[in-house]
Amino acid sequence: xxxxxxxxxxxxxxxxxxxxxxxxxxxxxxxxxxxxxxxxxxxxxxxxxxxxxxxxxxxxxxxxxxxxxxxxxxxxxxxxxxxxxxxxxxxxxxxxxxxxxxxxxxxxxxxxxxxxxxxxxxxxxxxxxxxxxxxxxxxxxxxxxxxxxxxxxxxxxxxxxxxxxxxxxxxxxxxxxxxxxxxxxxxxxxxxxxxxxxxxxxxxxxxxxxxxxxxxxxxxxxxxxxxxxxxxxxxxxxxxxxxxxxxxxxxxxxxxxxxxxxxxxxxxxxxxxxxxxxxxxxxxxxxxxxxxxxxxxxxxxxxxxxxxxxxxxxxxxxxxxxxxxxxxxxxxxxxxxxxxxxxxxxxxxxxxxxxxxxxxxxxxxxxxxxxxxxxxxxxxxxxxxxxxxxxxxxxxxxxxxxxxxxxxx
Amino acid sequence: xxxxxxxxxxxxxxxxxxxxxxxxxxxxxxxxxxxxxxxxxxxxxxxxxxxxxxxxxxxxxxxxxxxxxxxxxxxxxxxxxxxxxxxxxxxxxxxxxxxxxxxxxxxxxxxxxxxxxxxxxxxxxxxxxxxxxxxxxxxxxxxxxxxxxxxxxxxxxxxxxxxxxxxxxxxxxxxxxxxxxxxxxxxxxxxxxxxxxxxxxxxxxxxxxxxxxxxxxxxxxxxxxxxxxxxxxxxxxxxxxxxxxxxxxxxxxxxxxxxxxxxxxxxxxxxxxxxxxxxxxxxxxxxxxxxxxxxxxxxxxxxxxxxxxxxxxxxxxxxxxx
Numbered sequence: 001x002x003x004x005x006x007x008x009x010x011x012x013x014x015x016x017x018x019x020x021x022x023x024x025x026x027x028x029x030x031x032x033x034x035x036x037x038x039x040x041x042x043x044x045x046x047x048x049x050x051x052x053x054x055x056x057x058x059x060x061x062x063x064x065x066x067x068x069x070x071x072x073x074x075x076x077x078x079x080x081x082x083x084x085x086x087x088x089x090x091x092x093x094x095x096x097x098x099x100x101x102x103x104x105x106x107x108x109x110x111x112x113x114x115x116x117x118x119x120x121x122x123x124x125x126x127x128x129x130x131x132x133x134x135x136x137x138x139x140x141x142x143x144x145x146x147x148x149x150x151x152x153x154x155x156x157x158x159x160x161x162x163x164x165x166x167x168x169x170x171x172x173x174x175x176x177x178x179x180x181x182x183x184x185x186x187x188x189x190x191x192x193x194x195x196x197x198x199x200x201x202x203x204x205x206x207x208x209x210x211x212x213x214x215x216x217x218x219x220x221x222x223x224x225x226x227x228x229x230x231x232x233x234x235x236x237x238x239x240x241x242x243x244x245x246x247x248x249x250x251x252x253x254x255x256x257x258x259x260x261x262x263x264x265x266x267x268x269x270x271x272x273x274x275x276x277x278x279x280x281x282x283x284x285x286x287x288x289x290x291x292x293x294x295x296x297x298x299x300x301x302x303x304x305x306x307x308x309x310x311x312x313x314x315x316x317x318x319x320x321x322x323x324x325x326x327x328x329x330x331x332x333x334x335x336x337x338x339x340x341x342x343x344x345x346x347x348x349x350x351x352x353x354x355x356x357x358x359x360x361x362x363x364x365x366x367x368x369x370x371x372x373x374x375x376x377x378x379x380x381x382x383x384x385x386x387x388x389x390x391x392x393x394x395x396x397x398x399x400x401x402x403x404x405x406x407x408x409x
Numbered sequence: 410x411x412x413x414x415x416x417x418x419x420x421x422x423x424x425x426x427x428x429x430x431x432x433x434x435x436x437x438x439x440x441x442x443x444x445x446x447x448x449x450x451x452x453x454x455x456x457x458x459x460x461x462x463x464x465x466x467x468x469x470x471x472x473x474x475x476x477x478x479x480x481x482x483x484x485x486x487x488x489x490x491x492x493x494x495x496x497x498x499x500x501x502x503x504x505x506x507x508x509x510x511x512x513x514x515x516x517x518x519x520x521x522x523x524x525x526x527x528x529x530x531x532x533x534x535x536x537x538x539x540x541x542x543x544x545x546x547x548x549x550x551x552x553x554x555x556x557x558x559x560x561x562x563x564x565x566x567x568x569x570x571x572x573x574x575x576x577x578x579x580x581x582x583x584x585x586x587x588x589x590x591x592x593x594x595x596x597x598x599x600x601x602x603x604x605x606x607x608x609x610x611x612x613x614x615x616x617x618x619x620x621x622x623x624x625x626x627x628x629x630x631x632x633x634x635x636x637x638x639x640x641x642x643x644x645x646x647x648x649x650x651x652x653x654x655x656x657x658x659x660x661x662x663x664x665x666x667x668x669x670x671x672x673x674x675x676x677x678x679x680x681x682x683x684x685x686x687x688x689x690x691x692x693x694x695x696x697x698x699x700x701x702x703x704x705x706x707x708x709x710x711x712x713x714x715x716x717x718x719x720x721x722x723x724x725x726x727x728x729x730x731x
Contacts, residue, residue, distance in 0.1 A: 156691050156692065156693045157691050157727065157729065158691075162729045162730045162731075163729075163730065163731060192691065192692065192715070192727075193727065193728065193729050194642075194713070194716060194726065197729075197731050198726070198728035198729045198731070199728060199729075199730075199731055202731035206731070220712070220713040220715070220716065222692050222703070222707075222715075224703070224704075236692075236703055236704065236706075236707040236714075237707060237711075237712050237713075251693070266694065266697040266698070267693075267694065267697075274687065293686065295686060295687050295688030297730045331730065333730070335731075345730070345731055347730065349687070352731075353730070353731050356467075357472075359456060359460060360456075360459055360460060360463050361460060361463035361464045361466065361467040361472070362463050362466055362467050362471065362472030362475070363463060389445070394445060394446060394449050395446075395449030395450055395452070395453055396449070396452075396453075397449075397452035397453045397455065397456035398456070399453075399456075399457070399460075403460060403464070404464075405460045405461065405463065405464025405467065406460065406463065406464060406467060
């Protein structure tokens with residue numbers, strides 16, 4: 001009996017377990033998924049939680065619901081991976097040996113890595129929305145907030161779902177307008193990049209969106225210190241951005257397990273071959289989802305497209321065949337713009353987001369790089385698809401490779 | 410003793426009845442989940458075929474044509490009332506009548522023979538006024554003249570009674586006339602209802618983007634470094650064409666002055682990362698890779714050190730996904 005071990009039962013790990021269980025013979029292969037806790041969080045919902053569009057119960061389900069028959073879920077904290085001995089050591093001293101290891105440990109946010117962020121004001125005037133706790137605390141804060149200067153800040157790239165801070169601003173604009181206090185709220189976006197939109201086609205199509213929503217932009221701002229008492233961000237270049245309410249996207253690192261196992265780079269992301277998803281350092285370790293160091297978005301759609309390529313490649317690896325260099329960096333993201341509308345973007349390593357229709361050329365029903373109601377309905381409808389089809393490893397009728405059909409280049 | 414037995418029997422029969430229903434439910438459930446897993450590949454194949462087919466239509470311009478037609482319809486709908494369209498419909502019927510009359514076989518014969526004459530025009534002798542009078546003795550010519558005069562009379566009559574047309578017809582005629590004649594008409598009504606701003610064409614947005622970017626980005630459009638193509642933001646177009654001379658020239662352009670060993674440490678780390686990973690490192694990563702720390706990067710590369718160092722190192726600017 002050979003062992004396939006998957007670290008992490010999040011979006012990527014759960015999909016991989018279900019897909020591989022369908023194709024690996026049960027008499028020859030065991031599939032074990034390891035995670036430290038029992039809750040699976042629907043992460044796209046964290047964006048909508050602060051505005052009361054979902055509540056916590058909508059977003060949390062037991063991980064075990066989604067792992068099918070023949071998959072063992074171990075809930076135990078892992079200590080480290082010993083790649084030479086091909087074992088995963090658990091903190092309780094037990095170890096799991098593997099023939100193939102898949103790392104799907106995602107990211108962690110590190111507010112403590114920015115000076116002052118976890119100090120006075122944290123969860124009182126400064127919040128994140130990348131954790132269930134942060135998003136829920138922010139929801140309570142926004143309910144009673146009477147207005148002032150709201151700063152959304154990205155400490156540094158890379159972050160999960162790079163459009164989320166923009167979406168937060170758009171939704172905040174709509175939220176405060178509906179509460180009738182939009183004129184009492186100043187919205188500011190402080191980003192380390194040189195603009196909210198950095199790709200030519202997107203800035204041509206969406207460049208004036210921030211202006212329309214009344215968002216003030218502070219560019220190339222690298223936060224050094226958060227002064228929770230004085231209520232201001234201080235940049236490395238000594239510029240200051242004052243705030244009444246800070247919604248920050250803290251630094252992202254890979255998992256501490258990766259760090260302890262010395263498998264990651266300086267941000268604990270695992271160096272990965274960009275087209276095959278094999279780890280650079282070890283032939284029998286594969287990586288997908290947010291845990292990789294790949295230059296594509298850290299997003300569920302990316303994990304989904306990777307899972308299709310990786311399922312094939314693990315079968316090839318087991319069969320002693322060459323790996324297929326099939327992953328093209330494909331990502332597909334909804335961008336909520338408030339007032340019941342959203343934008344959809346579809347892109348990969350080499351093609352920037354283009355306008356067009358998706359998935360059916362000319363018909364859609366989704367519009368690329370353009371606001372529409374249908375896009376928003378798609379975002380809402382996606383939750384059911386996520387729980388019932390995507391996580392269970394069902395085939396979705398969307399190609400894992402980006403297609404140019406339907407895009408107006 | 411009978412009562413419990415009866416009771417048991419009832420429970421048993423109920424359970425039996427229930428188990429039938431449970432079986433049915435399970436069966437349906439199985440069918441549903443089978444449907445889901447079976448339809449996955451089918452849907453994928455359908456989407457594949459559909460995407461390919463529709464992609465061809467897109468390429469041939471069917472959808473672009475459709476969209477322009479919709480915009481045309483929108484303009485028509487906003488500048489004409491439904492009465493106008495009804496009148497246009499009447500006019501179309503009239504046009505069709507004319508076309509039908511014109512295409513009757515006898516009319517077409519006349520036209521065909523007339524064009525034959527034109528083809529033989531070279532062979533005909535020129536005719537003066539006297540010649541014309543002489544030719545008018547020909548019976549065919551006389552019949553032809555009679556027809557032409559009758560046509561002329563009808564045209565003259567119609568021209569006179571034009572003033573007798575209904576106001577609607579005259580309005581329609583004026584609308585349908587070439588643009589010069591209706592320039593003063595309030596067609597501009599449709600102007601404010603054009604495209605929403607979000608989809609506005611590039612001129613407006615292009616004006617917006619640099620405004621956002623701040624920091625005197627516009628300046629980079631004018632900077633040139635001989636032998637190296639730069640984009641409008643001052644980034645090297647092809648990172649492979651980078652060399653150390655380029656870095657020195659670019660550093661001068663970027664206001665850094667002379668490159669010290671520490672500058673080179675950062676530049677080399679940045680290039681190495683780009684060449685291995687395919688993406689430009691951000692400031693934090695650069696601080697780690699070069700081993701100098703974030704504060705030092707700011708001191709070395711001044712304001713916006715991520716972009717400045719990327720320009721000097723000849724790698725693309727750090728970008729988000731949109």
